Amino acid sequence: MAWYFAVVERFHEIQNPTSVEKIRLLGERLGLGPGSHVLDVGSGRGGPALVLAGEFGCRITSVERAEEFHSVARERVREAGLDHLVELIHADAAGFPIEPGRYDAALCLGASFIWDGLDGTLxxxxxxxxxxxxxxVGEPYWRRWPLPDGFQPDPGEDFTTLDETVRRFEGAGLAATALIDASFDDWDRYETLHWLSAEGWLAEHPGDPDAEEIRRLFDRQRDRYLRWERDLLGWAIIAGRSKA
Ligand SMILES: C[S@@+](CC[C@H](N)C(=O)[O-])C[C@H]1O[C@@H](n2cnc3c(N)ncnc32)[C@H](O)[C@@H]1O
Incomplete structure (x- = not known):
């Protein structure tokens, strides 16, 4: 069975509405260097880890559940000659034993659903x-609140406003230190690469038993993005320093 995200994100360098430059900025704001050890959960195809390890020489422990993405990350890390810095763990992050105080930084970019949202992730x-x-944490937020009539968030999309999102960091014992927002260009680059990937896959797999379902999911998401989400949904990486 073809998994929807493995189809639509097969070309993504970074699987979020952000950029290599913004991940580099994140590394600077986190003060990463050769002595740092970073945990990256829901690490996908390894895009952020490649940027951070390549740019700052830090060690990264990446945890990714999907074999489709884990295997690509392994290949990319090997090709970049970064095996000595990036450890790739193929596991469900929800069950991954996290040793207290082990890391200099912990990242979850676009995968807070692993712990049922931002509070659980923090x-x-x-x-x-x-x-x-x-x-x-790279987290969606609503640009407008209350949400307009006619728009219904999908189950699990219990996001909030940007200021409330930052307050949740403070409530979790973190002093907010960085906000790196997604621009419309970041969003369009991220979303429309889904279009290119899906249309290409569908053209290459006309008789595939999963083609109808991939088309249905893809059409629905493109429609939601153009009609609602491009206007309503923000996404930002927010960082905070532990006060403990
Ligand atoms: C939106 S992608 C972001 C990938 C990466 N952080 C990036 O920015 O390129 C979310 C990732 O979380 C992974 N994921 C989802 N549930 C997971 C879980 N329980 N444990 C580990 N990874 C998970 C997905 O397979 C996917 O690769």
Whole structure:
């Protein structure tokens, strides 16, 4: 069975509405260097890990559940000659044993659903970092509140406003230290690469038993993006320093 995200994100360098430059900025704001050890959960095809390890020489422990993405990340890390810095773990991050205080920074970029949202993610990751270490989460937020009539968030999309999102970091014992927002260009680049990937896959697999379902999911998402989400949904990487 072809998995929808493995189809639509097969070309993505980074699987979020952000950029290599913004991940580099994140590394600077986190103060990463050759002595740092970073935990990256829901690490996907390894895009952020490649940028951070390549640019700052830090060690990264990446945890990714999907074999489709884990295997690509392994190949990309090997090709970049970064095996000595990036450890790739193929596992469900929800069951991954996180050693308290082990890391200088913990990242979850676009995967807070692993712990049922931002609060659960912060509760899981704050203990992972040493005192003075940082937690960074890439998280959607609503640009407008209340949401307009006619728009219904999907189950699990219990996002909030940007200011409330930042307050949740403070509530989790973090002093907010960085906000790196997605621009419309970042969003369009991320979303429309789904279009290219899906249309290409569908053209290449006309008789595939999964083609109808991939088409249905893809059409629905493109429609939601153009009609609602491009206007309503923001996404930002927020970082905070542990006060513990
Ligand atoms: C939106 S992608 C982001 C990937 C990566 N952080 C990036 O920015 O390129 C979310 C990733 O989380 C992974 N994921 C989802 N549930 C997971 C889980 N329980 N444990 C580990 N990874 C998970 C997905 O397979 C996917 O690769």
């Amino acid at each position: 509760a899981a990751l704050v203990p992972a970092v040493r005192a003075g270490g940082s937690v960074a």
